[in-house]
Amino acid sequence: MSGFAPWQQRVLDGALASLAEGRLGHALLFSGAAKMGKQEVAMRLSQRLLCPSPGADGLACGRCRACRLFAAGTHPDFKFTSYIPNDKGDKLRSELIVDQMRELGHWFSLTPQMGAAQVAMITPAHAMNINASNALLKTLEEPSRDRYLLLVTDRPGRLPATIRSRCQRLEFRPPGRAEAMGWLRAQGHGEATLAPALHAARGHPGLASDWLASGGLELRRQVLAELNALSQSRQSPIELAQQWLGDEHTALRLRFAAELALDAAAEQLGAGGATGLTVGADFQRLCAWFDGINRAREQLSVPALRHDLALAGLLLEWRSMSKATAIQGARR
Known part of the structure; x- marks a missing residue:
């Protein structure tokens, strides 16, 4: 079992099915509301793409050297791109910059150190400034076999249309009320708080759970x-x-x-x-x-x-x- 919420599992199952059928794109856009577990699913898929001996369930085996390195955060063929410190080094930048995307493009040009695949993740993708987006577009325009780029965002509309159009979209949709309420109960939240929290979160159970806890x-x-x-x-x-x-x-x-x-x-x-x-x-x-x-x-x-x-x-x-x-x- 993956331990995922039902809406996460649906997205992961769809991605694994596409992979098995040879239909998985090289650029994937994980989109949906905040707190829907997009990055967790993207990480699970990344591990699968780098695992040379997946299990019968289609998931990464979790035991091979590649899986152990991935779990330790040291797999040489996985690159995670997010906010970096500013020039002073006293806080993180508020956007992703062009140098990061150029570095990513260069990284993709290198030969994988293990196996045949390379996987990179950008989160939050909507934080790229215009120069960074333009630099990334050059990478997207030259797709290579077994090179995967995963973009994670809760504001896909902020991404340039030229980037969105080159991505296969994996959308995290809010579940129905009954499923959301059942999941919130399973998280241990009090019954009387479930409906008000779900209403305040506009039907998004991940947000509701986060607000109840915090x-x-x-x-x-x-x-x-x-x-x-x-x-x-x-x-x-x-x-x-x-x-x-x-x-x-x-x-x-x-x-x-x-x-x-x-x-x-x-x-x-x-x-x-x-x-x-x-x-x-x-x-x-x-x-x-x-x-x-x-x-x-x-x-x-x-x-x-x-x-x-x-x-x-x-x-x-x-x-x-x-x-x-x-x-x-x-x-x-």
């Missing part, structure tokens, strides 16, 4: 309370912006704020349940605010921006939406 749902409730306090002028936009930017949970706070605004917009259309928000802004303003807070979240990795001013402006807009609604209601 206190993410409590953080979501806190964001809800703070937005309501802002609507009622019990909270300063500037102070709240400083609070939200003050710890490692900034991106998750902004995600929750965006999703709560989207839920409020859906509630106005009669397409969702009660959100618990006291804001009563019109649909268009809620959608515009949703777009703005998402942009702020995506730009958190840009150091040159004044994130405090941008976020304070968005929170001020949230409060003004509530006041405008209150005035309109009083005039009716």
Whole structure:
């Protein structure tokens, strides 16, 4: 048994079947929501591609020298590419750079040291800057036998179309509610927490499990309370912006704020349940605010921006939406 969740196993089984039938592409794009286990499946497939004596189940044997080296992270024909330290060496870069892709292209030009295959993984693939993407494209345009490139991302839309079109896509789709709830129970989460967590995670059980384990749902409730306090002028936009930017949970706070605004917009259309928000802004303003807070979240990795001013402006807009609604209601 692989120990994978059902949705992971489905993707792996499909990839192994394609491999057995000679239909597996040389460039594979593992895509789907965060926390769906994409990288784990990509690693399992990588080990299989490098194993010279796979088992009857189609998986790597786990016993040969190649498998032992892979498990130890020292297989010479496997290359893992992700974030690297910046020039100062004090933190990781926020993007994958062209030098990494050039190095990868050179590595693929070398003769494998063991067996015949080479496997490289890039994660998160959407973090490549434009120069890195262009350099990778040159490698994709010259596929070689038994050379495999695995790209892992939860934002495939950020990859250039020229790269996506050259990849065989392995998509991790959210499971049905019953399967997701069953898996969450198997992880040991309390029954009363399952439905709220799955709802907050938009049906993605991996995210729901992560938030249940890390206190993410409590953080979501806190964001809800703070937005309501802002609507009622019990909270300063500037102070709240400083609070939200003050710890490692900034991106998750902004995600929750965006999703709560989207839920409020859906509630106005009669397409969702009660959100618990006291804001009563019109649909268009809620959608515009949703777009703005998402942009702020995506730009958190840009150091040159004044994130405090941008976020304070968005929170001020949230409060003004509530006041405008209150005035309109009083005039009716």
